[in-house]
Amino acid sequence: MVSRRKFFALAGAGAAGSILAAAPLKALYSKEIRGQSVRSQGYGSLVRDPNGLLDLPPGFQYRILSQTGNVMSDGHPVPGNPDGMAAFAGRDNTIILVRNHEMNLGEWDKPAAIAPSHKTYDSTGRGGTTTLILNRDRRIIRDFVSLAGTHRNCAGGATPWGSWISCEEDVSTPDMEAVDAAHGYNFEVLASATEPVDPVPLVAMGRFNHEAIAVDPATGIVYQTEDRPDGLFYRFIPDQPGNLQAGGVLQAIALPDLLTLDTSNRTRTIPVGQPMQAEWVTIADPNPPTDTVRLEGANSGAAQFSRGEGIWYGNGEFYFCCTIGGATELGQVWRYVLGSTAEQGGTLELFIEPTDANHLKNPDNITLSPFGDLFVCEDGSDRQSIVGVTPDGELYPFADNALNPSELAGVCFAPDGETLFVNIQNPGITFAIWGPWIGA
Secondary structure (H helix, E strand, O other), X not given: OOOOOOOOEEOOOOOOHHHHHHHHHHHHHHHHHHOOOOEOOOOOOOEXXXXXXXXXXXXXEEEEEEEOOOEOOOOOEOOOOEEEEEEEEOHHHOEEEEEEEOOOOOOOXXXXXXXXXXXXXXXXXXXXXXXXXXXOOOOEEEEEEEEEEEOOEEEEEXXXXXXXXEEEOOOOOOOOOOOOOOOOOEEEEEOOOOOOOOOOOOHHHOOOOEEEEEEOOOOOOEEEEEOOOOEOEEEEEEOOOOOHHHOEEEEEEEOHHHOOOEOOOOOOOOOEOOOEEOEEEEOOXXXXXXXXXXXXXXXXXXXXXXXXXXXXXXXXXXXXXXXXXXXXXXXXXXXXXOOOOOOOOOEEEEEEOXXXXXXXXXXXXXXXXXXXXXXXXXXXXOOEXXXXXXXXXXEEEEEEEOOOOOOEEEEXXXXXXXXXXXXXXXXXXXXXXXXXXXXX
């Protein structure tokens, strides 16, 4: 990540999960503004890990699936900096885990994502994705690089047609950096891939500081966030739904009744829960030579958001987060409700805006459990933890990084809901966690 998150990075939920995920957030915010207790016992006090890796509640256990530097099935070392992930159902009861690697240019102390030259987007790019195929016993059957030559693959999102969109959080070009190709694109990795995919930049989706995506399954329209203090909220209308390489139209949301482009709530008061009519402005040049997509959008009246993060979809609604939004910069969660047709703008409202930093410290990745609790990677300065949030808005500890101060990232559940996956980004360890889940 460019810097530590200060609020929820909503990423990777399925179509039904967004509304369920919104309930714990709303309940937590409601308790907060009423001054009520938000603490819960959850699964009980964490048990110190004798191996010094992950402290978990009683009855839970983990397995190390993968570590940076280990040799994979393709003969290459596991790349460094594992980050965003998604889990898919594979054939014969297997689980397919597609994992980002947020590798920087010149980060030579860690292995890069390696593929044949014709499957490498940019020979200087060290990031990409790896794919892990697991059996029912949570053991690797096969693992390999599935995208190579990209840069700072941080977050992304799963699609309804069974792929992972890996987002570059960097806009380097050969004119400004020692790179051989322009960056700042999305790349698609099919969950069914058995080797490195062709690294085709999805140019029409825009060249900017991508963070995450979510797809409206009814139309195939892709909604995108931008990790900039003055970033925009985008939608990409594909010419062929489900085929993102076929081109399309990039647009940014506008709020004509707001009378300002700034939604940070530091210059005016935007009430929580008040829908605002939205419009969409078309981006004429989605692939400029410099980082100007958001500037073009703002010049056309598009609203500006304070570091857009991850995004969830469900039942015609999208929830996305702004890391440093709000009067106290503790973050904001926005809700966009689709219009009755794709041409209509829909409505946007400020869903929650927390005020108490003591309840959660710098939450990062988040995922929805099968039983309705949220699991949040808390990326604080004194500890790196996973915190549970119940549907009633109560918090409880679930896991602590007992190894070091590195962030936990990529938290997601297996399709059957029995396994939680998460990374310690540095030194680069991917875990499978299971135990007495509620309702199991």
